[in-house]
Amino acid sequence: xxxxxxxxxxxxxxxxxxxxxxxYMALVPLIQPPIMKALTTETERKIRMVQLRxxxxxxxxxxxxxxxxxxxLLLPDAAPLLGMFCFGNLMRESGVVERLSDTVQNGLIxxxxxxxxxxxxxxxxxxxxxxxxxxxxxLLGVIAFGIGTAAGVLMAKLLNLCSKNKINPLIGSxxxxxxxxxxxxxNKVGLxxxxxxxxxxxxxxxxxxxVIGSAIAAGVMLKYVLAM
Numbered sequence: 001x002x003x004x005x006x007x008x009x010x011x012x013x014x015x016x017x018x019x020x021x022x023x024y025m026a027l028v029p030l031i032q033p034p035i036m037k038a039l040t041t042e043t044e045r046k047i048r049m050v051q052l053r054x055x056x057x058x059x060x061x062x063x064x065x066x067x068x069x070x071x072x073l074l075l076p077d078a079a080p081l082l083g084m085f086c087f088g089n090l091m092r093e094s095g096v097v098e099r100l101s102d103t104v105q106n107g108l109i110x111x112x113x114x115x116x117x118x119x120x121x122x123x124x125x126x127x128x129x130x131x132x133x134x135x136x137x138x139l140l141g142v143i144a145f146g147i148g149t150a151a152g153v154l155m156a157k158l159l160n161l162c163s164k165n166k167i168n169p170l171i172g173s174x175x176x177x178x179x180x181x182x183x184x185x186x187n188k189v190g191l192x193x194x195x196x197x198x199x200x201x202x203x204x205x206x207x208x209x210x211v212i213g214s215a216i217a218a219g220v221m222l223k224y225v226l227a228m
Contacts, residue, residue: 001177001211003120004081005218009225015123016134020141025178031142032149032173032185039153040169045193047168049202060093071216077226078219082212148176152206174203177214183207 002021006014024031037045064086072079091101152172159167170190174182183203190199 001081001214001218003116005221008222012128013133013137015120015125015129016131016137018120019124019129020137023138024141024145025181028145028176028178028181029185029188031145032182033189035146035149036153036170036173036186036189039150040157042193044157044169045190046197047166048194048197049168049171049199050165052201057093061090064089064093067212071219075216075219075223077222078215081215081218085211085215145176148210149173152176168197168199168202171199171203171206175206175210175213177211179207179211180204182210 003014003018006017010017068079068083068086071082088104091097091104152175153169154172155175156167156169156172160169168190170186171183174186176182183200183206186203187198187200190197
């Protein structure tokens with residue numbers, strides 16, 4: 001999302017923004033735990049959530065289709081980002097293109113990752129990257145991850161005030177688009193307080209929601225910034 005958005009709005013900053021984005025995705029295990037522990041009590045971290053309901057095959061197939069239709073109609077600028085997400089999800093859940101799905105999940109994703117790294121690396125020209133504004137971008141990245149983590153934890157605590165089934169606030173921190181690292185961090189911090197409290201699957205919900213939300217936010221920015 002960061003690469004797509006910067007490529008549209010500020011191509012000259014694409015390299016620095018990409019480095020910042022991937023750096024902080026890798027540093028999630030260092031950035032998030034102190035914030036999560038500071039905003040929750042030991043009792044809250046031990047909350048055990050109820051078993052997730054079984055999702056039907058029909059729901060799994062309809063989800064990417066309905067999501068893409070809504071985004072394409074209401075926010076076309078975000079369609080390229082969410083379109084790829086929905087297409088991959090539909091291939092996997094439909095079960096009728098197993099060979100293509102396996103290729104996309106393994107061989108193709110590795111090739112795309114290599115070319116993405118090469119293309120971003122080609123943008124890291126010294127006279128553009130080694131600038132004071134690069135430090136500003138890195139600082140904003142830390143602040144953004146910190147705010148996202150804190151907001152997610154606090155929102156989960158707020159929902160507990162009116163929710164019948166208690167929510168472990170730790171899964172709120174997974175609402176950033178660092179998949180699946182943020183969900184793993186939520187699970188790890190939860191296990192530190194209760195070795196039998198497995199939060200990974202619960203945390204994957206807000207984690208995927210963070211991906212969708214960031215893509216929609218990018219679409220909103222593109223729509224209004226490019227219109228100015």
